[in-house]
Amino acid sequence: MLELNTNAATQPEADLIKDVSEATFMADVIEASREVPIVVDFWAPWCGPCKTLGPMLEAAVTAARGKVRMAKVNVDENQGIAGQLRIQSIPMVYAFWQGQPIDGFQGAVQASEIEAFIGRLTGLAGDGGLGEAIEAAEAMLAEGAAADAAQTFAAILGEEPENAAAYGGLVRANLAAGEMDQAQGLMDNVPEAIASAPEVEAARAQIELARQAESAGPVAELRAAVEADAANHQARYDLAQALYAAGEAEEAVDELLELFRRDREWNDGAAKAQLFTIFEALKPTEPVVLNGRRKLSSMIFA
Numbered sequence: 001m002l003e004l005n006t007n008a009a010t011q012p013e014a015d016l017i018k019d020v021s022e023a024t025f026m027a028d029v030i031e032a033s034r035e036v037p038i039v040v041d042f043w044a045p046w047c048g049p050c051k052t053l054g055p056m057l058e059a060a061v062t063a064a065r066g067k068v069r070m071a072k073v074n075v076d077e078n079q080g081i082a083g084q085l086r087i088q089s090i091p092m093v094y095a096f097w098q099g100q101p102i103d104g105f106q107g108a109v110q111a112s113e114i115e116a117f118i119g120r121l122t123g124l125a126g127d128g129g130l131g132e133a134i135e136a137a138e139a140m141l142a143e144g145a146a147a148d149a150a151q152t153f154a155a156i157l158g159e160e161p162e163n164a165a166a167y168g169g170l171v172r173a174n175l176a177a178g179e180m181d182q183a184q185g186l187m188d189n190v191p192e193a194i195a196s197a198p199e200v201e202a203a204r205a206q207i208e209l210a211r212q213a214e215s216a217g218p219v220a221e222l223r224a225a226v227e228a229d230a231a232n233h234q235a236r237y238d239l240a241q242a243l244y245a246a247g248e249a250e251e252a253v254d255e256l257l258e259l260f261r262r263d264r265e266w267n268d269g270a271a272k273a274q275l276f277t278i279f280e281a282l283k284p285t286e287p288v289v290l291n292g293r294r295k296l297s298s299m300i301f302a
Contacts, residue, residue, distance in 0.1 A: 213245030
């Protein structure tokens with residue numbers, strides 16, 4: 001069984017958010033910013049807006065899962081730092097990267113502005129090689145090494161649990177290994193933040209098609225039934241499922257397009273729904289998807 005390690009260690013919140021003094025500012029902000037962006041929140045206990053802004057910043061930094069860290073500086077206790085950075089009013093927030101302040105804002109702002117601010121910082125340190133690891137795992141999967149691919153995808157998720165590409169890849173690796181129940185279990189527990197990501201939707205579609213394949217009938221018999229009665233919509237629909245299960249995606253799409261042309265409302269629009277499931281399961285740049293979408297659109301808007 002190919003599994004996701006749900007007990008993978010994550011960086012403790014205490015390491016992400018620190019109270020910083022003049023004595024530790026160099027290590028916790030300047031030096032630390034050479035590895036990851038550091039958000040510095042200048043505040044004071046008497047500052048009302050600081051009490052609102054601080055928790056919002058902490059939540060955004062925590063959600064970034066280690067791509068950004070936060071340093072909290074009490075200006076009453078660290079007037080030297082405040083003076084050097086010319087902090088004249090608070091709350092004041094600076095972002096440090098590679099030892100230098102690169103961005104910032106003053107005053108309390110909306111949550112959307114904080115998220116955008118943090119979002120600009122998360123890409124600065126790169127993805128720690130996760131992109132290359134995902135490419136390697138995809139190559140393993142394409143070569144039939146499903147178990148190795150699953151291990152790599154799981155390791156990536158250990159570093160970044162909400163990496164949609166890795167999550168979808170792990171689901172697909174389990175499907176490739178014949179672990180349908182495990183793939184479905186992963187899909188049932190997908191993090192809400194990535195539940196609608198294209199990579200996850202593609203994996204969800206592949207699960208649905210894989211389940212259909214388990215009960216697909218013989219292609220030859222279904223083709224004969226369609227040839228005997230072109231108006232037998234159920235037989236044509238079943239033929240499309242069987243063709244896709246046999247690896248004939250283009251023929252499957254053609255049969256569904258023909259069914260849609262003949263009766264687009266049949267079985268509550270089943271032909272169109274099945275086409276979209278196939279399109280989602282495949283890469284959007286594949287010719288069968290591009291041509292299929294174009295032909296379907298021409299029928300819809302004819």
